[in-house]
Amino acid sequence: MKDYEESIAFLGQWGCFQFVIFFVLCASIMPNGFGAFTLVFLTDVPPHHCTVPEANLTEEWQKEQSRCSRYRLDVVLDLWAKGFEPCVDGWTYSKDIYHSTLVTEFDLVCHDEWKQPLTASVFYAGVTVGSLFSGELSDKFGRKPILFATMAVQTIFTFIQVFANSWILFTVLLFFNGLGQMSNFVAALVLGAEILTGHARVMYSSVATNSAFALGYMLLPLFAYFLRDWRGLTLGLSLPGLLYVPMWWLIPESPRWLLFQGKVKEAEAIIRKAARWNKIPKEKDKAKKNYSVIDLFKTSTIRITTLNLFLIW
Structure with missing residues (x-):
């Protein structure tokens, strides 16, 4: 919508509403950082x-x-x-570095060594499939539902992997885990880019999203340092997903998408909520003020305009 930004310009570019959306969406991207590279530790081959x-x-x-x-x-x-x-x-x-990995658990060495790279290939196959369909699904069902659906897929299947008793089962679960991996990143990127405007949108789409991914990537070695068992590491990486449940009540749907779907009242409700968060006076309050002829002479600008109009007429 060409006039969308002009219509909501009264909200400003940075306010309480924009700050919350900015940082909460960045937080939702962080699991992609450590989820994308977990296999570096899970499939490492000790001596x-x-x-x-x-x-x-x-x-x-x-x-x-x-x-x-x-x-x-x-x-x-x-x-x-x-x-x-x-x-x-x-x-x-050797247990000098790891207490256990997928390799030591399922003996992915020698004649089964080919399973190590295949594990990563299956994961990224899931990432590819998820990326292909998540965009169409978000266009149909909304940005917010797909964002939280992909986060749920990541969290649930990462947690179930802890109980995998075979390499085949782990790999199948890993594929479904991959479905939510990059899809989560894209959904959060699009949602933030559609809600934010001006400099806030530019900063979010360029610096913030990539920095959030990098921060998650940086946290992965910290998790792996303290959790040397592959099941413990997988569990540790799945539990933070529970922290994202309250975000459902903080992150709104994209007003742009709602307007495109013809859901004007829902989009208007979100804009009004943003106005309340940013402490912008309601239009109703302004309409209630009663004006009189005296107001035509209260300020110098209006007074000069009034006298000029008198003179012209």
């Missing part, structure tokens, strides 16, 4: 070697620590007949 069961082995055998194979124990007595076999007893992983 590991084949597990060798307790046995009366020589020192040479004890020192032999290969990642994907080991000496066959059935020929241990014949040093000249050494053969190799896969890690049939599993792997021993």
Whole structure:
């Protein structure tokens, strides 16, 4: 709408309403920062070697620590007949950095090493699918419902991942988690750009949204430092989503979208709410004031205009 900004110019560019929208929407973007790069820690590969069961082995055998194979124990007595076999007893992983990762939990090494990059590919496939459809859905159902739906998808599926007992289940849940990932960012970006005006919109769309994403990205290593178990880290990254529930009552729908849908009364209610938050006098209060002929002479500007009109007539 071409005249939308002129119509709401009386609200100003910065007020209580704009500040709340600005910072609350930025806060909603932060989970995208740590959600997009969580797999860096979840799928990290710690040092590991084949597990060798307790046995009366020589020192040479004890020192032999290969990642994907080991000496066959059935020929241990014949040093000249050494053969190799896969890690049939599993792997021993270093816990110097991580207590556990997806790799150590589901043994994503050696013949299953291909599952590590596939995990990230599935996640970003979900991100792509979500990005393709979230725009059309927000045009149909509104910016606000899609924003909170994508935040809910991120939070719920991240939480459910904590209880995944197989790599396949975790990856399936990860795909659905990805559906809300970038879609949340785009929905918040569009909603803020449509509500804010002037310099506030420029600053929000350029600096603020990217800074909020970067802040979330910076918080991820802090979470990972204190939560060295992959389930604990996943849980820790899902719980902040509960903090966004009260935002439903703070973030309004886009007045532009409402007007485009013909919902004029709903858009007007939001503008009136913004006016109250910004402490702008109501038009009704101004209309109640009674004027008299004396008001034509109260100020110098009006007095000169009145006398000029008298003279002209």
